[in-house]
Amino acid sequence: MKNEFVYAVVQPYFEAVRDIFASFSPEKGVKLTKLRKTKFLVDSKVGRGGSHLPHCDSRHFAATRDDGLVMYVAPQLIELPEENVVAILSHEFGHAADHAYPAHFIMPPGGPGKANWIGQEDTKRHRDWRRLWRGRSLDQVEWAADGVAEAVTGRPIGYAGECMIQSFTGMALCVGDSTCPPPVRRPAGLR
Numbered sequence: 001m002k003n004e005f006v007y008a009v010v011q012p013y014f015e016a017v018r019d020i021f022a023s024f025s026p027e028k029g030v031k032l033t034k035l036r037k038t039k040f041l042v043d044s045k046v047g048r049g050g051s052h053l054p055h056c057d058s059r060h061f062a063a064t065r066d067d068g069l070v071m072y073v074a075p076q077l078i079e080l081p082e083e084n085v086v087a088i089l090s091h092e093f094g095h096a097a098d099h100a101y102p103a104h105f106i107m108p109p110g111g112p113g114k115a116n117w118i119g120q121e122d123t124k125r126h127r128d129w130r131r132l133w134r135g136r137s138l139d140q141v142e143w144a145a146d147g148v149a150e151a152v153t154g155r156p157i158g159y160a161g162e163c164m165i166q167s168f169t170g171m172a173l174c175v176g177d178s179t180c181p182p183p184v185r186r187p188a189g190l191r
Contacts, residue, residue: 003042003044006077009078010042014071014073018093021090021152022034022035022036024151027117030117032101032152034068034100035097038069038100039070040070042072042073046063061074061077061088062077067099067100068095068098069100071096080165083168083169087168090149090152090153091145091149091157093148094149094152098144102130103129103130105144108147112147113150114147115147115148115150116151142186142190146185146186158183159183159184159186159190160183160184168183
């Protein structure tokens with residue numbers, strides 16, 4: 001599959017999700033405008049290996065650089081239902097926002113959930129969170145991406161299907177499968 005074709009298919013979804021995130025106002029007078037600079041590249045190396053589920057070795061369809069400015073998408077992303085593409089891009093923009101605005105979103109203690117904006121306050125709470133933010137586990141970084149995406153979109157990101165792919169409803173991966181369970185919050189250890 002040609003990368004130019006994949007780019008052309010993903011671009012409208014990417015731009016729509018980026019616009020939603022960049023125009024989000026977590027507090028009066030503040031928008032996540034740094035995200036307007038986020039770009040994406042098609043990279044065939046994304047999605048190769050890394051899953052703890054042997055039959056789902058290519059469950060990775062996108063990744064975001066640690067500065068939040070570049071997102072990489074696998075060519076296989078366009079083979080997924082639209083609902084999953086949007087959920088995956090929302091998760092990745094959650095990472096982008098988390099990195100572009102470090103320690104500005106605070107997570108619920110103990111696991112996944114909606115993130116809350118604490119901004120640039122110069123309080124002990126914010127200084128403590130900034131210190132903890134730098135030392136987060138891989139699970140906490142992934143939960144943060146989902147939590148930020150939920151704060152922005154108003155919809156929790158779930159994981160559904162045999163390979164636990166990002167989803168808002170889970171239905172797109174389970175068409176015709178009455179035994180398919182509803183999506184769940186990201187479990188610890190999912191890679």
